[in-house]
Amino acid sequence: MIEIGGLRKTYRSRKRAVIAVDGVDLSVGEGEVYGVLGQSGAGKSTLLRCVNMLERPDAGTVSVDGRELTKLRRKDLRIARQGIGMIHQHFALLSSRTVAGNVAFALEVTGTPRAERKARVAELLDLVGLGERADAYPAQLSGGQKQRVGIARALAARPKVLLSDEATSALDPETTESILRLLLDLNRRLGLTVLLITHEMTVVKRICTSAAVMRDGRFVESGTIADLLRRPDSELARDLFPLEPRVPLEPGVSPTSGGSPTFGGSGGTTSDSTTSDSTTSHGTTIVDITVSGADADEPIIADLARRFEIDVRILGGSVETLAATRAGRWRLALPGSPDANRAALDYLRKRGVTA
Numbered sequence: 001m002i003e004i005g006g007l008r009k010t011y012r013s014r015k016r017a018v019i020a021v022d023g024v025d026l027s028v029g030e031g032e033v034y035g036v037l038g039q040s041g042a043g044k045s046t047l048l049r050c051v052n053m054l055e056r057p058d059a060g061t062v063s064v065d066g067r068e069l070t071k072l073r074r075k076d077l078r079i080a081r082q083g084i085g086m087i088h089q090h091f092a093l094l095s096s097r098t099v100a101g102n103v104a105f106a107l108e109v110t111g112t113p114r115a116e117r118k119a120r121v122a123e124l125l126d127l128v129g130l131g132e133r134a135d136a137y138p139a140q141l142s143g144g145q146k147q148r149v150g151i152a153r154a155l156a157a158r159p160k161v162l163l164s165d166e167a168t169s170a171l172d173p174e175t176t177e178s179i180l181r182l183l184l185d186l187n188r189r190l191g192l193t194v195l196l197i198t199h200e201m202t203v204v205k206r207i208c209t210s211a212a213v214m215r216d217g218r219f220v221e222s223g224t225i226a227d228l229l230r231r232p233d234s235e236l237a238r239d240l241f242p243l244e245p246r247v248p249l250e251p252g253v254s255p256t257s258g259g260s261p262t263f264g265g266s267g268g269t270t271s272d273s274t275t276s277d278s279t280t281s282h283g284t285t286i287v288d289i290t291v292s293g294a295d296a297d298e299p300i301i302a303d304l305a306r307r308f309e310i311d312v313r314i315l316g317g318s319v320e321t322l323a324a325t326r327a328g329r330w331r332l333a334l335p336g337s338p339d340a341n342r343a344a345l346d347y348l349r350k351r352g353v354t355a
């Protein structure tokens with residue numbers, strides 16, 4: 001639904017040039033909720049604004065719903081933009097218009113006849129749960145209600161794509177949750193494709209099926225949440241499921257490290273030979289396992305303990321419900337060296353808890 005290739009955008013002033021987006025490739029499938037996560041200044045807003053051409057990229061291509069926007073003339077671009085809704089951190093509502101008037105504005109712009117406008121506004125306000133507040137002014141609304149108006153307005157022209165620019169950043173956690181639930185609901189009911197930018201991990205956790213981490217204008221990692229959870233070096237997986245940094249458990253026992261994300265210890269088969277080598281034959285093998293989907297609710301650890309008759313200790317971890325999947329991540333301690341645990345480690349790998 002959204003295809004971006006080699007996107008670059010540099011802001012130039014007389015004194016200096018800032019490369020805001022530095023060669024981004026991105027593919028968002030129909031019906032996906034894709035989150036771009038990054039700190040302030042990473043280039044997220046610029047990227048998002050290039051998707052609907054509010055910002056003209058210097059290089060690269062942007063296609064939405066099969067149309068290459070980068071090639072369109074102004075008039076065609078205006079029409080193509082109607083297929084792309086956008087919501088904003090500070091809502092961007094017209095203070096002099098009522099809730100209904102704000103939503104109607106989007107329909108006036110597209111030339112929708114008055115009678116049709118009225119019916120559509122009512123339908124949209126019902127959709128976002130604001131049917132009762134049609135005559136209120138933005139100043140009389142809570143932040144969450146304002147964002148609902150923003151969402152209704154963004155959906156007025158029945159877009160297939162919704163761009164969300166930090167839509168929950170100005171909201172408290174409870175309101176954030178209700179807006180995220182609404183977005184997920186709209187995504188499922190309308191088949192809406194959502195591309196959002198955020199600096200909040202909660203947003204990714206709650207509603208994204210795929211995500212990218214952006215830094216200094218580039219994507220440093222990207223993929224489906226399920227794939228990212230399986231990658232050894234995924235920052236996102238680490239942040240979604242924080243596990244304490246590894247420390248030796250007891251004198252003379254060093255945990256193994258490195259390997260795959262789902263299998264941090266990976267039983268001495270890791271590239272981190274220093275720590276692997278230092279695991280004594282009487283030591284302990286530390287493994288991080290990550291499971292997603294139906295496996296997250298399977299008694300994998302109990303099964304491991306029974307099957308190999310080992311006293312598995314759980315050093316940390318959790319199970320979480322993410323938007324697209326259930327996922328669990330645990331750090332386990334198995335008595336004995338990685339070599340002594342080879343069969344158990346192979347078993348875990350075969351069960352797909354490793355990449």
Ligand SMILES: Nc1ncnc2c1ncn2[C@@H]1O[C@H](COP(=O)(O)OP(=O)(O)OP(=O)(O)O)[C@@H](O)[C@H]1O
Pocket residue numbers: 011012018019020038039040041042043044045046047
């Ligand atoms: N109109 C502009 N003119 C000049 N520089 C800009 C402009 N807009 C953004 N930048 C610069 O481009 C870089 C990326 O900014 P951008 O707003 O895209 O990042 P961001 O990740 O969205 O950050 P934030 O969350 O703070 O908005 C920053 O260094 C910023 O200062």
